[in-house]
Amino acid sequence: MRSLRAELGPVGIRLRPRVAVALAALAAVAFAGVIASVSLGTYAIPVPDVLSAVLGTGSGSADLIVHQLRLPRALTALLVGAAFGLAGAVYQAVTRNPLASPDLIGISAGAGAGAVASILIGGVTAAGAGTFGAVPFGALAGALITATAIYLLAWRDGTVTGYRFVLVGIAANGALAALTRWMLARADIDQASRAMVWLTGSLNGRGYDHVRWAGYALLVLVPLVLALARSYQLLQFDDDTALGLGIRIGRARIALLVLATCLAALATAAAGPVAFIALGAPQIARRLTGTAGIPLVASGLTGAVLLLGADLAARLVFSPTELPVGIVTGALGAPYLLLLLARANRAGKGG
Known part of the structure; x- marks a missing residue:
């Protein structure tokens, strides 16, 4: 089966027809999902009125609902979901372990702890307009500190294996969850209740400040991840093969993990530590595209x-x-995780 190839200057992209069809279908479904999110609700808005409001030609209550309530929420969901999908793909590919998801190995918990500290110390809400600024930086700091600690603790004999990385991450996840509960126990009731809603994972009350933050962050991080696409692909082989194909394994792995950690942190800052997306998206994308490795762009979509x-x-x-x-x-x-564990046990990789 022939591949489709496109070139833009020195950059070339080769896609198998099934991959191209899967990407086009995912993009179409994502667009339809945004329209449905804006159109459907207690007060249904016809799709033509939604499009008119988006184009700036709408009027009345429909325009208010679209721009103040539903469109920012839908766009935040789109961007946050893409960030979680990309982060999960990088973690699972680099560690070669389908359980290496930011929400399982402590990265999201670290971002959550940092964001909760920002909420409690700064007395701000995660969703309030004008008060959102401190939360992303707290989440980013918490995620990077957690990822560094996990990597160092998992390091042994000059390398980091995916199985050990996941085990250390699960332990870190429990410790950070306990730290977050301790901070909430010491906070006053109003701050704790705001933080608890955010920790559940919520898109309620999201505005264009969240869309701008997530959009700008993705504009910076996604090109950096794509620039390391060759290393990303080669790291899915064993270390000897990757080394023989000419990449510096340690540097490439650390660079990709730092970028994936930043993606998980920005997503957590905008919507809270939402479970499953980073865990499930890469494996679902691999089955949709029929590729041996984890497809990067398809995972984001x-x-x-x-x-x-x-x-x-x-x-x-x-x-x-x-x-x-x-x-x-x-x-x-929850059932998806049980399915992964059952498959790992059948393959003899369940530890």
Whole structure:
């Protein structure tokens, strides 16, 4: 089967037809998900009115609902889901372990602890306009410190194995969850209640400040990840093969993990530590594209589709009551994790 190839200056992209079809389908579903998120709700808005409001030609209550409530939330879900999907893909590919997800190995917990500290110390809310600025930096600091600690603790005999990395990360996840609970126990009731809603994982009340933050961060981080695409692909082989193919394994692994940690931190800062997306998106994308390795771009698009769908379900299933999106993704993640563990045991990799 012939590949499709496109060139832009020195950059070349080769795609198998199935991969190209999967990417196009995921992009179309993501676009449809944004439209559905803006259109559907307690007050339904026809799609033509949604498009008119987005283009700036709408008027009345529909325009207010679109721009003040639903469109920023849908765009935040799109960007956050893509960030989680990309972060999960990098972690799983670099460690060669499908359980190496930021929400399982402590990265999201570290970002959450840093963000909660910002919320409690600064007396701000994670979703409040004008008060969001401190939260991303707290989340980024917490995630980077956690990732560094996990990497150093997992280092042995000059290398880091995926299995040891996951085990250390799970231990770190428990310790950071306990630290977060301790901070909440010492906070006053108002601050603790705001932080608890955010820790569940929620897109409620998201505004254009969250969209701008996530969008600018992705504009910086995604090109850097794509620039390391060759190293990303080669690191999915064993270390000897990757070394023989000409990459510096240690440097490439650290660079990719730092970028993935930043992606997970920005997503956590914008929506809280949402479960399952980073865990499930890469494996779902691999099955959709039929590739041997984990596809990077498809994982980001799959993450966006998953979070948009979960948020839509959280809003509509028990309408007019809205659930935090983290409850929906957590309900999906529990059986999926059990399935992964069962497959690992059958393959003799369950430890």
